[in-house]
Amino acid sequence: MTDTNPTAAVLLIGDELLSGRTRDINLQQIAGFLAPLGIAVKEARTVSDEPDAIIAAVNALRAAYTYVFTTGGIGPTHDDITADAIAAAFGVEISEHPDAVALLEARYAAMDTEFTPARRRMTRVPHGASLIANPVSGAPGFQTENVFTLAGVPSIVRGMLGDIGHRLETGAVVHAVTLRAKGLREGDVAEELGVVAEGYPQLSIGSYPWFRSLDDAGVQIVVRGSDEALLAEAEAKIEEMVRAKGIEPYRVEDPAA
């Protein structure tokens, strides 16, 4: 479809995501932020709070994709090791960034809160990195070449994304249409849908069944591409195909609903 577009990977860092106690929302949030910029997330990884795991993943992903976004592990506690791991991945030193120190010094002074050594840890960034503003809680993220290191707290990630868009090379916007067909079974349309997909190699056509109960099951068909005319053409064909099975498909604007 849009093979010349920039690509991205997301690296989620944190034991709690792997233990199942926390359900990630940042992948979805970052992908949703990048989509209108024509940047597609091609891979995501979740690793534990272990230096070797983070370093290996950062180096694999930054070599394979245009941009990498990491989340988590940049706070003040002992398990916040992401900044050190990024420095190690790039083979550079790490130390307190004077702008980050000034920023947090002022912030904690205003809050009448002690600027402890633990809090100073949050000013350490790899040499050569530039800061990413954090309008929510102050402590900045940072950009090291094509790797953006963000917080783990979703509201802070959202805030930091505001200081990232202008740094990115954008691509052709990929539009997506989601058609929902309640009561349809994938097997009822699989052959025909495959024929439509073959007829539109410039588009990506995906089929996603849902099955909550016998009364609440069906198929979502997602058509994705940058050429809106082609997209509309394929959508019409799929609608016709579903209608021929006696089911009226409907467009969904928010597929999570």
Next chain:
Amino acid sequence: MTDTNPTAAVLLIGDELLSGRTRDINLQQIAGFLAPLGIAVKEARTVSDEPDAIIAAVNALRAAYTYVFTTGGIGPTHDDITADAIAAAFGVEISEHPDAVALLEARYAAMDTEFTPARRRMTRVPHGASLIANPVSGAPGFQTENVFTLAGVPSIVRGMLGDIGHRLETGAVVHAVTLRAKGLREGDVAEELGVVAEGYPQLSIGSYPWFRSLDDAGVQIVVRGSDEALLAEAEAKIEEMVRAKGIEPYRVEDPAA
């Protein structure tokens, strides 16, 4: 902490997870299933519906971890390519499994539904694989050596997990205690918490801030380990530490709540 325990990786397959239109729940579901068996998920990856991406991830993960669980891409449509990718990753042939054919033949006959070529695709498994029962919708998953290939629909994954536990080597159960301290800031306890963590190298102690609004912010501290006596000891120390800041910590049984 429990370095001799079996390990696991989860490979989530599907463009829609990367586009941000679908938020994954299977990682959490699988991790929650494995935790009481003493098997920790050490890594998760999300890849698109592209053969090369799936093959590379399967081969990397099956070499590095005791078990791999894949989700998604085993339905009847053109974008369901996981079974072929698994066969390619293992370098084996793929064909219809007679037990799977018999099963689906009977199922569709009972539903008075045509057993189309697309539906027959769901009976194809890599040579040497054993079937995993699907009590929800019939079409089986399959096990290829240490790789378990499951559906993507969460209710079906849940069903398939029922036919997996008995195949796994188990480890020492890792217990977790979550303490929530509303109003606490990580920087207030970071040094002391680091000292506690250093004192209990057999435990893993993580600190996870939340920040929903100025009135709804705090820190969750998670202590994890297989030795319950040590766990209780560390928990008491952390509670004392938080109380010394004028905040009463409380245990949370379901940290997602």
